[in-house]
Amino acid sequence: MNGxxxxxxxxxxxxxxxxxxxxxxxxxxxxxxxxxxxxxQNHHLFQPLLYQVATAALTPAEIAAPIRSVLKDQMNTTxxxxxxxxxxxxxxxxxxxxxxxxxxxxxxxxxxARHSYFGNDSWAAHAPGxxxxxxxxxxxxxxLLAFENAEMVEDDRERRADLTFLIVGGGPTGVEMAGAIAxxxxxxxxxxxxxxxxxxxxxxxxxxxxxxxxxxxxxxxxAEEDLAELGVEVRTNAMVTEISDGVAKVGDEExxxxxxxxxxxxxxxxxxxxxxxxxxxxGHVVVGPxxxxxxxxxxxxxxxxxxxxxxxxxxxxxxxxxxxxxxxQYVGHRIKRIAAGKDPxxxxxxxxxxxxxxxxxxxxxxxxxxxxxxxxIGWLFWGIAHIYFLIGFRxxxxxxxxxxxxxxxxxxxxxxxxxxxxxxAIDAASSxxxxxxxxxxxxxxxxxx
Amino acid sequence: MNGxxxxxxxxxxxxxxxxxxxxxxxxxxxxxxxxxxxxxQNHHLFQPLLYQVATAALTPAEIAAPIRSVLKDQMNTTxxxxxxxxxxxxxxxxxxxxxxxxxxxxxxxxxxARHSYFGNDSWAAHAPGxxxxxxxxxxxxxxLLAFENAEMVEDDRERRADLTFLIVGGGPTGVEMAGAIAxxxxxxxxxxxxxxxxxxxxxxxxxxxxxxxxxxxxxxxxAEEDLAELGVEVRTNAMVTEISDGVAKVGDEExxxxxxxxxxxxxxxxxxxxxxxxxxxxGHVVVGPxxxxxxxxxxxxxxxxxxxxxxxxxxxxxxxxxxxxxxxQYVGHRIKRIAAGKDPxxxxxxxxxxxxxxxxxxxxxxxxxxxxxxxxIGWLFWGIAHIYFLIGFRxxxxxxxxxxxxxxxxxxxxxxxxxxxxxxAIDAASSxxxxxxxxxxxxxxxxxx
Numbered sequence: 093m094n095g096x097x098x099x100x101x102x103x104x105x106x107x108x109x110x111x112x113x114x115x116x117x118x119x120x121x122x123x124x125x126x127x128x129x130x131x132x133q134n135h136h137l138f139q140p141l142l143y144q145v146a147t148a149a150l151t152p153a154e155i156a157a158p159i160r161s162v163l164k165d166q167m168n169t170t171x172x173x174x175x176x177x178x179x180x181x182x183x184x185x186x187x188x189x190x191x192x193x194x195x196x197x198x199x200x201x202x203x204x205a206r207h208s209y210f211g212n213d214s215w216a217a218h219a220p221g222x223x224x225x226x227x228x229x230x231x232x233x234x235x236l237l238a239f240e241n242a243e244m245v246e247d248d249r250e251r252r253a254d255l256t257f258l259i260v261g262g263g264p265t266g267v268e269m270a271g272a273i274a275x276x277x278x279x280x281x282x283x284x285x286x287x288x289x290x291x292x293x294x295x296x297x298x299x300x301x302x303x304x305x306x307x308x309x310x311x312x313x314x315a316e317e318d319l320a321e322l323g324v325e326v327r328t329n330a331m332v333t334e335i336s337d338g339v340a341k342v343g344d345e346e347x348x349x350x351x352x353x354x355x356x357x358x359x360x361x362x363x364x365x366x367x368x369x370x371x372x373x374x375g376h377v378v379v380g381p382x383x384x385x386x387x388x389x390x391x392x393x394x395x396x397x398x399x400x401x402x403x404x405x406x407x408x409x410x411x412x413x414x415x416x417x418x419x420x421q422y423v424g425h426r427i428k429r430i431a432a433g434k435d436p437x438x439x440x441x442x443x444x445x446x447x448x449x450x451x452x453x454x455x456x457x458x459x460x461x462x463x464x465x466x467x468x469i470g471w472l473f474w475g476i477a478h479i480y481f482l483i484g485f486r487x488x489x490x491x492x493x494x495x496x497x498x499x500x501x502x503x504x505x506x507x508x509x510x511x512x513x514x515x516x517a518i519d520a521a522s523s524x525x526x527x528x529x530x531x532x533x534x535x536x537x538x539x540x541x
Numbered sequence: 542m543n544g545x546x547x548x549x550x551x552x553x554x555x556x557x558x559x560x561x562x563x564x565x566x567x568x569x570x571x572x573x574x575x576x577x578x579x580x581x582q583n584h585h586l587f588q589p590l591l592y593q594v595a596t597a598a599l600t601p602a603e604i605a606a607p608i609r610s611v612l613k614d615q616m617n618t619t620x621x622x623x624x625x626x627x628x629x630x631x632x633x634x635x636x637x638x639x640x641x642x643x644x645x646x647x648x649x650x651x652x653x654a655r656h657s658y659f660g661n662d663s664w665a666a667h668a669p670g671x672x673x674x675x676x677x678x679x680x681x682x683x684x685l686l687a688f689e690n691a692e693m694v695e696d697d698r699e700r701r702a703d704l705t706f707l708i709v710g711g712g713p714t715g716v717e718m719a720g721a722i723a724x725x726x727x728x729x730x731x732x733x734x735x736x737x738x739x740x741x742x743x744x745x746x747x748x749x750x751x752x753x754x755x756x757x758x759x760x761x762x763x764a765e766e767d768l769a770e771l772g773v774e775v776r777t778n779a780m781v782t783e784i785s786d787g788v789a790k791v792g793d794e795e796x797x798x799x800x801x802x803x804x805x806x807x808x809x810x811x812x813x814x815x816x817x818x819x820x821x822x823x824g825h826v827v828v829g830p831x832x833x834x835x836x837x838x839x840x841x842x843x844x845x846x847x848x849x850x851x852x853x854x855x856x857x858x859x860x861x862x863x864x865x866x867x868x869x870q871y872v873g874h875r876i877k878r879i880a881a882g883k884d885p886x887x888x889x890x891x892x893x894x895x896x897x898x899x900x901x902x903x904x905x906x907x908x909x910x911x912x913x914x915x916x917x918i919g920w921l922f923w924g925i926a927h928i929y930f931l932i933g934f935r936x937x938x939x940x941x942x943x944x945x946x947x948x949x950x951x952x953x954x955x956x957x958x959x960x961x962x963x964x965x966a967i968d969a970a971s972s973x974x975x976x977x978x979x980x981x982x983x984x985x986x987x988x989x990x
Contacts, residue, residue, distance in 0.1 A: 134689060134958040151602045153955040160732035161956065170734045173689040173958075190693065225959050240583060240622040244639065283609035285619045486946055493942065497935055506602040507610065509583040509622070510674050 101126045102431050105186055105196035107176045108361075109136050109159045112395030112416035113202030114483075119424020121166050125431045128194060130186070132175040134158055137225060138482055140413055141491070143265060145228035146353075147235065147272035148507045149498060152225045154491050157484040176203070179366040181388055198390050198427055201363040201377070202420065205396035205411060208359035208374065215335040219260060219352035222269070229510060231353065235273065236509050238350045239280060242287045253348035255292040258340050260332050261356035262298025263306070264449040267315060269353055270296040271452035274322040279502050294324045295349075297342055299331050299356075304449055304457070306410070311457040314466045318451040332356075358411060363397045372399040372408070381439035383423055394419035402442060409442055413481075418442055450474045453499070550575045551880050554635055554645035556625045557810075558585050558608045561844030561865035562651035563932075568873020570615050574880045577643060579635070581624040583607055586674060587931055589862055590940070592714060594677035596684065596721035597956045598947060601674045603940050606933045625652070628815040630837055647839050647876055650812040650826070651869065654845035654860060657808035657823065664784040668709060668801035671718070678959060680802065684722065685958050687799045688729060691736045702797035704741040707789050709781050710805035711747025712755070713898040716764060718802055719745040720901035723771040728951050743773045744798075746791055748780050748805075753898055753906070755859070760906040763915045767900040781805075807860060812846045821848040821857070830888035832872055843868035851891060858891055862930075867891055899923045902948070 102125040106113045109131040117129050135156040144150040160171040175189040179199065186194045207221035222228060235257070242254035255277075259270045277292040296303065296319065303319075303326060304312040316326050327342065334341035340349050357374075364371035369385055370378050376399035377385055383400065385391045395416030399408045409415045422440045430436050446460030448470070456474035458465040465473055475495065482488050498504060551574040555562045558580040566578050584605040593599040609620040624638040628648065635643045656670035671677060684706070691703035704726075708719045726741040745752065745768065752768075752775060753761040765775050776791065783790035789798050806823075813820035818834055819827050825848035826834055832849065834840045844865030848857045858864045871889045879885050895909030897919070905923040907914040914922055924944065931937050947953060 134685060134956070151600045152959060153600045153957055156957055158732070158956040160729075161952070164732045167734075170692075171732075172693050173686075174693065192693070225957065229959065236583060237622075243619075244621050244623065244641070280609075283607070283613045283620075285616075486950075486952070489946075490939075490942070493939070497938075501935075503610070503935070507583070507607040508602055508605055508674065510601060510678065 103128070103195060103197045104200065104427055105130065105194055105198070106200040106202060107131075107186065108202035108204055108395075108397075109133075109171075110139070110202060110204050110395060110416060111413045112204075112397075112420040113200065114159070114162065115417045115420025116200050116202065116392075116394065116424040116427075117163060117166070117169060117420075119421050120168070120428055123168065123424075123428035123431055125168065125198075125427065127166070127169040128172060128196075129159060129163065129169060130172045130174055130176055130188065130194070131159055132173070132189075133224070134160070134173050135225070136162060136483060138487075139223070141478060141482075142222050142225075142228050143269045143272055145225065145506075146222055146231040146269070147276050148232055148504045149272065149276075150491060150494055151506050152229065154487055154494060155482070156225060157487060162483060176366075179363075179391075181367055181391065184390070196390075198430075199392070200420075200423055200427075201361075201366075201385075201391065201393045201397050202395045202416070203361035203363050203397050205358040205360050205374075207354055208357040209354065210357060212335070215354070218335050218337055219258075219340075219354040221354040222265065232506075233509050234351050235276070236507060239277075239284065239287070239289060239292075240509070241350070242289075243284050244286075249348060251287065253338055254350045255287065255289070256347065256349045256351075257292065257294045258342075258347065258349045258352045259294070259296045260352065260354050262296055262300070262303030262326070262328065263355060264304065264447070266296055266298070266353075266355035267303055267319065267449050267451060269355060270294050270324045270326075271319060271322055271450065271455075274319075274324050275452050276504065279504055280507070290323075294322075295342075295347070296324055296326045297330045297332055298326070298328045301329055303328065306447055307449070307457060307459050308464055311459055311464055311466060315449065315451055315455075315457050318455040321455075322452050358396065360399075361397050363393055367391065374399075376408075382426065382436070383419055383440050392423045394423055400440065403439070412447075414445055415442060448474045448477065552577070552644060552646045553649065553876055554579065554643055554647070555649040555651060556580075556635065557651035557653055557844075557846075558582075558620075559588070559651060559653050559844060559865060560862045561653075561846075561869040562649065563608070563611065564866045564869025565649050565651065565841075565843065565873040565876075566612060566615070566618060566869075568870050569617070569877055572617065572873075572877035572880055574617065574647075574876065576615070576618040577621060577645075578608060578612065578618060579621045579623055579625055579637065579643070580608055581622070581638075582673070583609070583622050584674070585611060585932060587936075588672070590927060590931075591671050591674075591677050592718045592721055594674065594955075595671055595680040595718070596725050597681055597953045598721065598725075599940060599943055600955050601678065603936055603943060604931070605674060606936060611932060628812075628840075630816055630840065633839070645839075647879075648841070649869075649872055649876075650810075650815075650834075650840065650842045650846050651844045651865070652810035652812050652846050654807040654809050654823075656803055657806040658803065659806060661784070664803070667784050667786055668707075668789075668803040670803040671714065681955075682958050683800050684725070685956055688726075688733065688736070688738060688741075689958070690799070692733050693735075698797060700736065702787055703799045704736065704738070705796065705798045705800075706741065706743045707791075707796065707798045707801045708743070708745045709801065709803050711745055711749070711752035711775070711777065712804060713753065713896070715745055715747070715802075715804035716752055716768065716898055716900060718804060719743050719773045719775075720768060720771055720899070720904075723768075723773050724901050725953065728953055729956070739772075743771075744791075744796070745773055745775045746779045746781055747775070747777045750778055752777065755896055756898070756906060756908050757913055760908055760913055760915060764898065764900055764904075764906050767904040770904075771901050807845065809848075810846050812842055816840065823848075825857075831875065831885070832868055832889050841872045843872055849889065852888070861896075863894055864891060897923045897926065 104127045106129045138155040141155045178187040209215045238254045242251045274294045281289040360375035364377045377393035379398045396411040448458040450456035454468045456471040458470045553576045555578045587604040590604045612618045627636040658664045687703045691700045708715045723743045730738040809824035813826045826842035828847045845860040897907040899905035905920040
């Protein structure tokens with residue numbers, strides 16, 4: 093089973109196995125090159141459905157696939173689970189946290205993005221964002237613990253704060269998150285005795301004049317209406333000016349909120365810094381028409397790492413999955429042609445397949461050129477498209493099953509609170525291993541405050 | 542939706558929602574009492590399948606159910622997610638880590654057990670056991686990272702250690718774990734380029750003369766044969782005398798092992814200490830014929846917390862799920878009868894339904910009285926029984942689907958490495974939040990050693 097790694101072949105190193113990196117690797121399947129894919133995680137993640145993990149509708153495994161499973165039949169491809177910490181473009185080497193130096197002839201940087209708090213980095217601890225499986229399970233833990241705590245606590249103010257959810261940012265992620273939390277609150281209401289979970293407040297704050305500004309105005313108005321129907325309070329033209337533990341300031345109003353979620357801005361990975369090249373304000377590598385980095389024809393930057401201005405366009409392509417995917421495919425095919433001694437082909441052209449966002453049960457909006465869909469049809473369309481694009485046949489069936497089950501029963505199957513050292517908390521309390529005692533047991537998070 | 546909690550009704554407090562506690566709560570469904578169930582976790586866990594989560598065959602959500610979901614239709618029952626830290630039997634109060642004092646008229650202690658390292662507590666960090674979802678996902682992470690590291694590492698000795706798995710304890714858990722790891726190694730072998738995952742060594746160490754000593758000798762010989770067929774090295778009459786980072790001493794032999802798993806002994810929870818009553822050597826509360834604690838007719842101890850000697854038996858009942866479940870049902874019905882002013886009924890009687898253990902694909906053994914089953918029939922029987930006993934109709938379908946899928950495709954769907962601050966590791970390397978930098982990125986765990 094050892095790979096056919098030959099020292100003499102052209103070496104392609106792909107950093108990151110998100111939509112961009114994985115597409116590039118897959119496009120190189122039969123190319124006469126050696127491919128090394130490096131990712132800090134062992135799995136490719138279908139980020140568009142990550143909010144459903146955070147709101148206990150899907151399990152992590154349903155939206156993730158081991159990178160090496162996806163690429164197992166590509167005998168020219170090796171996968172390393174390691175974190176890249178720098179690039180030496182002169183020596184053509186990639187440095188990893190694992191202490192490896194990996195030599196490349198061609199480098200593809202697809203390292204994605206993280207959240208940006210616009211200089212207020214202290215907000216991150218109180219209003220986390222959603223990029224990885226661990227982000228999602230931590231957020232799921234916070235949301236579910238808020239209900240648990242509300243059920244137990246005796247102080248009215250604290251209970252209100254526990255039953256208030258604030259989402260910052262009215263783009264697709266913020267809208268989908270707000271809708272999903274409102275639905276979660278409805279679906280769990282029969283499980284509690286001391287609180288009315290349905291009375292939970294979900295507040296969506298957007299700085300601009302309307303939510304989902306990338307959509308047609310009518311569709312974004314429809315989305316706002318759909319959210320209102322679910323009980324979500326949408327506040328447009330509203331700025332969050334302060335976030336601290338349990339308190340958010342929206343304009344002049346101070347809100348007591350236990351759970352806050354950040355969906356307002358992203359910052360590209362450090363790729364531009366590694367290379368010492370020009371970056372956009374948000375840290376993207378500004379790439380040329382063929383997605384190479386200026387001055388480095390052998391280095392490509394794609395997806396959320398890159399800023400690409402299409403010919404004649406007013407602004408760069410957005411940081412969404414289809415852009416990353418098409419960039420990866422383009423770069424993969426280009427490298428393959430170059431390796432085969434063929435003409436590398438023309439510039440990158442993005443084919444806009446449209447945008448979609450779901451608001452909740454039976455409600456979504458979709459816009460494809462002039463075609464605008466909403467309501468139940470939009471929702472079914474959204475569901476089919478997401479199932480279709482999920483990697484791995486098994487995951488498709490599993491997600492479909494989870495969705496149909498949830499639709500019929502109104503139940504969520506994945507309401508697990510994990511990773512809180514819960515084990516250790518009771519060890520602390522009741523078992524034979526006091527050495528594992530955490531400073532504060534999870535359930536006491538706020539109860540004694 | 543607020544419960545009909547009346548101050549005057551008889552108050553039953555159940556600590557722990559494992560098989561024992563949950564059965565007791567369910568048996569009190571229509572009783573004229575107020576029930577409070579306290580658990581440090583929000584979910585009931587189907588522990589017999591936990592090893593399948595640790596070996597990436599099932600997801601955590603498939604074998605867990607939120608306690609409040611299970612009990613949602615019992616309007617006399619309130620669920621608190623909190624950790625009990627003590628009991629005041631004179632005042633009839635339970636103290637929790639969340640700072641609550643909960644008053645009871647009747648108390649049911651079903652707080653389970655933890656691993657025992659027989660005084661070698663330092664072994665716990667190197668050879669963890671398997672009791673909770675977090676234990677299982679941590680173990681899954683260790684096992685999968687061992688393969689990842691082996692694929693990358695250049696040192697032969699280190700690679701051998703990464704591809705060696707040691708399981709201590711030849712009871713059902715150890716046997717099932719050993720079989721599952723051997724199967725995992727086979728199923729992932731196509732995904733790697735630099736290693737032959739199939740060559741991984743799985744070593745099962747048992748101190749006694751045979752594995753699965755609770756079974757008939759022929760069946761345990763069959764299990765040993767089945768394990769050998771999977772490539773597991775079974776060492777009986779062998780003692781682990783030392784465990785440290787990456788090294789285990791079995792008898793006189795020193796083994797270099799990256800992944801060790803403890804399945805050798807348990808220690809009851811602290812319930813006996815809380816009450817200041819007689820405990821067995823392993824910390825169990827020694828209960829009377831009606832499962833009450835001597836001197837406290839209003840306190841019951843059940844499941845792995847209790848030691849119960851049936852009339853005329855040579856030794857106490859084993860710490861297995863059916864015992865806990867039947868004890869819970871017995872105690873629930875007894876409390877119900879007492880609350881209704883009826884005769885409490887006779888002593889507890891355990892109905893032994895037999896024992897089962899699975900070794901791997903198509904192989905299991907089962908013993909029900911004189912009936913002894915093995916091979917494919919045993920395996921199907923094992924599967925059907927476990928699906929049947931899983932709580933929650935949704936989980937049954939999901940597990941069935943996962944098993945059938947894995948059987949047909951030989952693939953495991955859940956090979957996720959999570960909870961290793963993987964996110965943060967690459968942040969450290971490549972993004973805008975250096976504040977989140979962990980001391981050592983996960984992938985470098987050993988690579989630079």
